[in-house]
Amino acid sequence: MADLEIKDLHVRIEEREILRGVDLEINRGEIHALMGPNGSGKSTLANTLLGHPAYEVTQGSIVFKGEDLTEAEPHDRAKAGLFLAFQYPVSIPGVSVANFLRMAINAKRDGAGGDPINVKEFRTQLQHAIELLDVDKAFTSRHLNDGFSGGEKKRAEILQMAMLKPDVAILDETDSGLDIDALRTVAEGVQKLHDEQGLGALIITHYQRILHYVQPQFVHILMDGRMVLEGGVELVERLEREGYDQIRQEVAAAAGASGV
Amino acid sequence: MTRSARRLLPQPVPAVSEPGEGTSNGAATNGAAPVVVKPGRHREATLYHALAGAGAGGKRTLAELREAALRAYEELELPVWRRSGFWSTSVQTLDLDALETSVTEDGVPDVVTRTLPGAARAGRIVQSAGAVVHVELEEALAERGVILCSLEQAFEQHRELASEWFCKRLPIDRHKLEAANAALWTGGVFLYVPQGVVVEEPFEIVYAIDRPGVAQYGRTLVVGGATSEFRVHEYDVAEDFTGQALHANAFELYLQDGARCRLAQFQDWGQGEVYDVSTRFVGVGRDAYCHWLPALLGGHLVRQHLELAVMEKGGDMAFRGVFFAEQHEHLDVFAVDLHETGPSGGDVHWRGTATGESRASFEGLIKIDPGAQQTHTYLQIHTMMLSPKARVDAIPSVLVSADDVSASHGGTVGELDETAIFYMQTRGLDRAAAVRVIVEGFFEPLIAELQDEALEQLVRERIERKLAAARADIEAYATSR
Numbered sequence: 001m002a003d004l005e006i007k008d009l010h011v012r013i014e015e016r017e018i019l020r021g022v023d024l025e026i027n028r029g030e031i032h033a034l035m036g037p038n039g040s041g042k043s044t045l046a047n048t049l050l051g052h053p054a055y056e057v058t059q060g061s062i063v064f065k066g067e068d069l070t071e072a073e074p075h076d077r078a079k080a081g082l083f084l085a086f087q088y089p090v091s092i093p094g095v096s097v098a099n100f101l102r103m104a105i106n107a108k109r110d111g112a113g114g115d116p117i118n119v120k121e122f123r124t125q126l127q128h129a130i131e132l133l134d135v136d137k138a139f140t141s142r143h144l145n146d147g148f149s150g151g152e153k154k155r156a157e158i159l160q161m162a163m164l165k166p167d168v169a170i171l172d173e174t175d176s177g178l179d180i181d182a183l184r185t186v187a188e189g190v191q192k193l194h195d196e197q198g199l200g201a202l203i204i205t206h207y208q209r210i211l212h213y214v215q216p217q218f219v220h221i222l223m224d225g226r227m228v229l230e231g232g233v234e235l236v237e238r239l240e241r242e243g244y245d246q247i248r249q250e251v252a253a254a255a256g257a258s259g260v
Numbered sequence: 261m262t263r264s265a266r267r268l269l270p271q272p273v274p275a276v277s278e279p280g281e282g283t284s285n286g287a288a289t290n291g292a293a294p295v296v297v298k299p300g301r302h303r304e305a306t307l308y309h310a311l312a313g314a315g316a317g318g319k320r321t322l323a324e325l326r327e328a329a330l331r332a333y334e335e336l337e338l339p340v341w342r343r344s345g346f347w348s349t350s351v352q353t354l355d356l357d358a359l360e361t362s363v364t365e366d367g368v369p370d371v372v373t374r375t376l377p378g379a380a381r382a383g384r385i386v387q388s389a390g391a392v393v394h395v396e397l398e399e400a401l402a403e404r405g406v407i408l409c410s411l412e413q414a415f416e417q418h419r420e421l422a423s424e425w426f427c428k429r430l431p432i433d434r435h436k437l438e439a440a441n442a443a444l445w446t447g448g449v450f451l452y453v454p455q456g457v458v459v460e461e462p463f464e465i466v467y468a469i470d471r472p473g474v475a476q477y478g479r480t481l482v483v484g485g486a487t488s489e490f491r492v493h494e495y496d497v498a499e500d501f502t503g504q505a506l507h508a509n510a511f512e513l514y515l516q517d518g519a520r521c522r523l524a525q526f527q528d529w530g531q532g533e534v535y536d537v538s539t540r541f542v543g544v545g546r547d548a549y550c551h552w553l554p555a556l557l558g559g560h561l562v563r564q565h566l567e568l569a570v571m572e573k574g575g576d577m578a579f580r581g582v583f584f585a586e587q588h589e590h591l592d593v594f595a596v597d598l599h600e601t602g603p604s605g606g607d608v609h610w611r612g613t614a615t616g617e618s619r620a621s622f623e624g625l626i627k628i629d630p631g632a633q634q635t636h637t638y639l640q641i642h643t644m645m646l647s648p649k650a651r652v653d654a655i656p657s658v659l660v661s662a663d664d665v666s667a668s669h670g671g672t673v674g675e676l677d678e679t680a681i682f683y684m685q686t687r688g689l690d691r692a693a694a695v696r697v698i699v700e701g702f703f704e705p706l707i708a709e710l711q712d713e714a715l716e717q718l719v720r721e722r723i724e725r726k727l728a729a730a731r732a733d734i735e736a737y738a739t740s741r
Contacts, residue, residue: 086686107687
């Protein structure tokens with residue numbers, strides 16, 4: 001049984017069905033890429049996996065490490081070891097990055113029946129994460145995402161991921177709007193966390209760019225709320241050559257041929 | 261701004277002429293086109309007449325002031341403040357005749373020792389009901405001429421000094437409770453920091469009510485000599501009792517040339533039916549500076565009339581404020597940023613919220629007098645809606661009578677951001693914790709300005725406690741939207 005098992009997932013938002021039967025399995029230590037055109041349901045999947053209240057699961061299940069999380073509260077999913085890096089990280093004025101990280105770590109430890117992290121241990125971990133991700137130390141005393149540039153926000157997401165050590169992280173178009181330097185930092189960060197901590201990741205992206213810096217083992221293509229193609233990294237190259245339209249036509253043709 | 265205005269609208273700022281001045285020369289350089297207004301028909305006109313003005317002091321002795329105030333007290337009814345038909349603050353539910361002014365010295369109430377931080381201080385004076393029950397002052401400061409004593413004692417031992425400043429700018433008869441205070445006050449606080457004396461630790465002024473049935477008439481006079489530097493922390497606290505009590509305060513603080521003062525107030529009257537009707541005036545002298553931050557965190561009915569006035573050239577000030585109303589509390593703040601001469605600087609920044617079925621109104625006025633040229637000031641008020649039945653109003657206004665100034669105001673009305681809550685939940689914080697982070701973050705920019713760790717911590721804890729108490733209410737509001 002895989003660590004994260006998504007089975008026949010149907011999701012609607014405001015009476016509109018966005019996901020129409022998604023199956024996906026992700027294990028710790030695996031890097032998956034999820035690609036698809038705009039409106040295919042990529043962000044819906046990301047938000048649904050973390051339990052965003054606006055998305056209603058009408059069918060199917062999300063099981064993580066043997067625990068059914070389909071109806072769980074978002075914070076319980078986080079405590080279980082899931083993480084979502086936001087496409088548009090939210091600013092939290094009045095709370096420094098470091099303080100927020102400490103709160104989040106303690107919430108997680110508290111959930112596991114542990115004591116709050118001690119100051120020294122926290123500093124050590126923070127220092128390590130800072131070096132790993134090549135961010136400025138002053139960064140951690142700024143208010144979270146408040147007045148951050150696009151690139152800084154995405155780095156802050158990866159920094160949180162490094163500190164919270166999830167088993168599986170979902171990165172929702174983390175690459176969008178980044179210049180090449182920021183993109184490289186983010187991608188290398190994910191790769192390092194994968195190599196060092198055995199992070200499993202689902203990298204959701206509209207483009208191929210980020211996949212030049214972090215190598216997925218599995219590639220999934222989502223269209224109209226369904227997984228239409230799955231394979232290895234060669235799919236990325238094919239997509240680069242042919243584009244979504246070509247693939248869409250083939251899928252339609254195949255569906256027609258099989259009489260679906 | 262009312263709750264119907266979601267998220268934030270930077271407010272355009274009409275420059276409003278003074279009543280009687282006609283319409284042509286309101287010229288705040290705030291970037292907005294001048295707005296033509298009819299004189300005398302605006303809320304501001306009423307506000308203008310409500311200002312403290314010259315003060316009742318002058319040549320009258322204390323006995324004469326008390327006598328005049330007593331006559332006013334006997335003639336006046338309990339006050340009602342009305343504004344524009346949709347807001348009124350009425351003290352008429354107070355059974356004033358049933359209250360007593362007790363001058364028995366029965367020690368420092370528990371609520372004081374329980375609430376106040378044990379941090380280092382320059383001195384502390386505690387008034388319980390009508391009596392000063394505790395005075396302490398660092399010996400080294402006393403040797404340098406610092407005076408901290410009851411105001412009664414000041415009138416005995418430092419008569420000239422006390423008389424010079426007493427009621428310099430405070431009137432005694434605008435309403436019944438102001439008159440009652442001026443006529444009947446006992447105890448009181450006098451703090452004098454002589455020229456050039458710099459004190460790092462705060463002077464603590466405490467007004468405490470430990471039982472119902474008390475009418476406490478607080479009276480504070482603080483004078484900072486030229487180039488002195490000091491902090492004043494006032495605490496207004498009460499036991500959680502059942503029944504009515506009154507705190508009517510008249511507070512005045514004057515800063516002489518080049519003096520600098522950080523003035524903070526922690527007010528939480530607890531669960532009793534405490535009425536607080538107070539007037540506070542801070543006068544900033546030549547090149548002096550005051551940072552003033554009231555944290556108004558509780559009381560059955562609280563009416564605060566606050567004026568921060570730059571009285572002489574080069575004066576500068578930061579007027580901050582935090583408020584949090586809960587349950588059935590009623591809070592009415594009128595805060596004035598007054599510039600009597602220029603060049604002068606001002607910066608007003610308040611933040612507040614309300615839970616339960618409470619009502620909170622913040623009315624902020626920038627007033628620039630004729631001749632106060634080269635005044636630069638800004639007023640901002642931010643509120644956050646947390647509860648379906650609470651109401652917060654924020655009404656900024658500007659009265660400008662000089663033409664070489666900049667004066668403007670702005671503000672926001674915020675609600676809990678569900679996206680921010682979800683964001684924090686995905687990091688493992690539960691919903692209540694996420695709400696707390698947002699609200700604390702909302703207040704944090706001002707709390708941090710207290711620059712006193714113990715006091716900051718006290719304010720943070722009190723806000724956290726109020727949020728926890730209102731948790732169900734906040735949840736209901738969030739999910740109803």
